[in-house]
Amino acid sequence: xxxxxxxxxxxxxxxxxxxxxxxxxxxxxxxxxxxxxxxxxxxxxxxxxxxxxxxxxxxxxxxxxxxxxxxxxxxxxxxxxxxxxxxxxxxxxxxxxxxxxxxxxxxxxxxxxxxxxxxxxxxxxxxxxxxxxxxxxxxxxxxxxxxxxxxxxxxxxxxxxxxxxxxxx
Amino acid sequence: xxxxxxxxxxxxxxxxxxxxxxxxxxxxxxxxxxxxxxxxxxxxxxxxxxxxxxxxxxxxxxxxxxxxxxxxxxxxxxxxxxxxxxxxxxxxxxxxxxxxxxxxxxxxxxxxxxxxxxxxxxxxxxxxxxxxxxxxxxxxxxxxxxxxxxxxxxxxxxxxxxxxxxxxxxxxxxxxxxxxxxxxxxxxxxxxxxxxxxxxxxxxxxxxxxxxxxxxxxxxxxxxxxxxxxxxxxxxxxxxxxxxxxxxxxxxxxxxxxxxxxxxxxxxxxxxxxxxxxxxxxxxxxxxxxxxxxxxxxxxxxxxxxxxxxxxxxxxxxxxxxx
Numbered sequence: 001x002x003x004x005x006x007x008x009x010x011x012x013x014x015x016x017x018x019x020x021x022x023x024x025x026x027x028x029x030x031x032x033x034x035x036x037x038x039x040x041x042x043x044x045x046x047x048x049x050x051x052x053x054x055x056x057x058x059x060x061x062x063x064x065x066x067x068x069x070x071x072x073x074x075x076x077x078x079x080x081x082x083x084x085x086x087x088x089x090x091x092x093x094x095x096x097x098x099x100x101x102x103x104x105x106x107x108x109x110x111x112x113x114x115x116x117x118x119x120x121x122x123x124x125x126x127x128x129x130x131x132x133x134x135x136x137x138x139x140x141x142x143x144x145x146x147x148x149x150x151x152x153x154x155x156x157x158x159x160x161x162x163x164x165x166x167x168x169x
Numbered sequence: 170x171x172x173x174x175x176x177x178x179x180x181x182x183x184x185x186x187x188x189x190x191x192x193x194x195x196x197x198x199x200x201x202x203x204x205x206x207x208x209x210x211x212x213x214x215x216x217x218x219x220x221x222x223x224x225x226x227x228x229x230x231x232x233x234x235x236x237x238x239x240x241x242x243x244x245x246x247x248x249x250x251x252x253x254x255x256x257x258x259x260x261x262x263x264x265x266x267x268x269x270x271x272x273x274x275x276x277x278x279x280x281x282x283x284x285x286x287x288x289x290x291x292x293x294x295x296x297x298x299x300x301x302x303x304x305x306x307x308x309x310x311x312x313x314x315x316x317x318x319x320x321x322x323x324x325x326x327x328x329x330x331x332x333x334x335x336x337x338x339x340x341x342x343x344x345x346x347x348x349x350x351x352x353x354x355x356x357x358x359x360x361x362x363x364x365x366x367x368x369x370x371x372x373x374x375x376x377x378x379x380x381x382x383x384x385x386x387x388x389x390x391x392x393x394x395x396x397x398x399x400x401x402x403x404x405x406x407x408x409x410x411x412x413x414x415x416x417x418x419x420x421x422x423x424x425x426x427x428x429x430x431x432x433x434x435x436x437x438x439x440x441x442x443x444x445x446x447x448x449x450x451x452x453x454x455x456x457x458x459x460x461x462x463x464x465x466x467x468x469x470x471x472x473x474x475x476x477x478x479x480x481x482x483x484x485x486x487x488x489x490x491x492x
Contacts, residue, residue, distance in 0.1 A: 005243050005244060007241070008242040008243070009242045009243060010240045011242075012234050012238060012239070012260065013230040014226075014232065014233060015208045016229070016234055016238065017226050017229035017230035018226075018285075020229045021225065021226070021229060027397070028397055030235065030237075030238060031391070031397040031398065032324075033238055033241075034237060034238055034241050037241035037242050039240055041245035042245065044245070058336075068396075068397075074399070084425065084434065103221050103222070103225055104225060117258060118222070119217075119222065121187060122222035123222040123223060123225065123226040124218045124222075124226070125187075127189065128184075133213075140177075141177070143177070143179075144179050146174040146183055147179050147183065148175060148219060148316060150183070150211075150214075150215045151211075153218055154211070154214045154215070157214075157218075158214075158381065
């Protein structure tokens with residue numbers, strides 16, 4: 001099982017960044033990843049050798065997150081990147097962080113369904129079929145969510161760069 | 170622009186952006202783009218999004234994962250990573266269950282009237298308490314609306330009809346190492362709720378979430394739950410429902426909850442004593458709604474009147490309620 005351990009460690013940074021982009025709050029994102037890893041270990045007999053471990057882990061992560069969200073519906077679903085906790089000192093920022101901050105914020109304004117698909121496709125570069133499996137929805141749903149996410153984001157980012165904002169018809 | 174509406178013919182454009190087409194299909198799409206500038210503009214925007222998302226991914230993924238996650242990835246048997254525990258002991262999931270079981274046994278065996286219900290799924294009330302805890306404890310500048318310095322005002326306000334509409338003394342937990350930060354009023358589904366915040370340091374905060382019991386006939390017993398490193402003790406006292414939330418182990422949480430519960434009982438039984446000495450009532454009753462826990466007794470009265478350091482006596486009183 002050392003091989004699985006190695007693969008899980010390899011996948012860890014991607015799980016983490018996906019969770020972070022999905023929920024915003026760093027601590028909560030790490031909690032979700034930890035639950036995901038623990039669950040993966042306890043269910044490793046369900047993993048089919050030869051299939052894509054990363055997609056399997058994303059599936060578990062998604063379930064963990066969905067369960068947590070169901071139990072705590074009142075918690076803010078997405079915290080902007082700029083929110084920091086006193087325990088969590090602000091990390092030094094890169095020069096292009098402002099733009100990334102805008103993007104992260106715009107992501108936060110998408111519906112969670114759309115955000116998931118957009119991140120899995122755009123950030124994690126999963127294939128459409130894999131995204132459908134991870135989220136447990138038909139591939140047609142993946143495509144329509146992807147489309148809406150991209151168009152929303154295009155509007156959001158255009159609104160930020162152009163003034164005055166366009167009023168929706 | 171109504172381009173947002175999705176049509177299956179857009180699939181090809183998305184697949185082009187994501188590099189999911191073979192060379193022949195890609196050439197077809199490019200021919201279509203050459204003739205449809207609007208589509209071309211959309212595709213360019215989506216490509217830019219992909220590039221930006223990868224940049225965001227690289228930025229978010231650059232940081233080395235914390236030890237607890239590396240351990241969780243590396244081995245199945247690894248104990249659950251250390252959750253926030255002020256006293257520095259490592260808490261494992263199995264340990265938590267044992268602790269909860271121990272608490273349940275202790276409560277069932279030793280303390281009459283304390284019905285522990287084990288680890289029940291979190292009700293909405295607890296979810297709201299946890300959400301409020303998470304939101305306000307991380308505020309550096311405005312954790313509360315009314316600071317501890319105005320304790321008397323805080324108490325009057327939150328007890329008033331414009332507050333939660335039920336009398337409550339601000340619990341004193343100084344004897345257990347927690348200083349009052351202050352409090353605020355919140356809206357919840359079932360009406361107003363009060364949030365009291367205590368801290369050992371600004372990163373070690375505990376909150377007490379209180380609202381009026383919606384239905385007097387349904388009185389949930391003591392429940393214990395946990396979420397993301399936070400633990401919650403939820404119970405009812407008098408006409409109030411309370412949830413104590415903190416990144417503490419159950420043992421510490423229980424001690425605090427007992428202290429709070431004890432102080433509330435003491436205040437109630439003191440208030441119920443028929444003829445309170447007029448002078449005491451006058452002294453303690455400054456501005457507290459009539460019929461309330463006026464006589465909170467000398468300990469709590471001292472707590473409000475004197476800005477003085479923590480009265481251990483208040484806690485001592487709380488832990489041995491007069492009946």
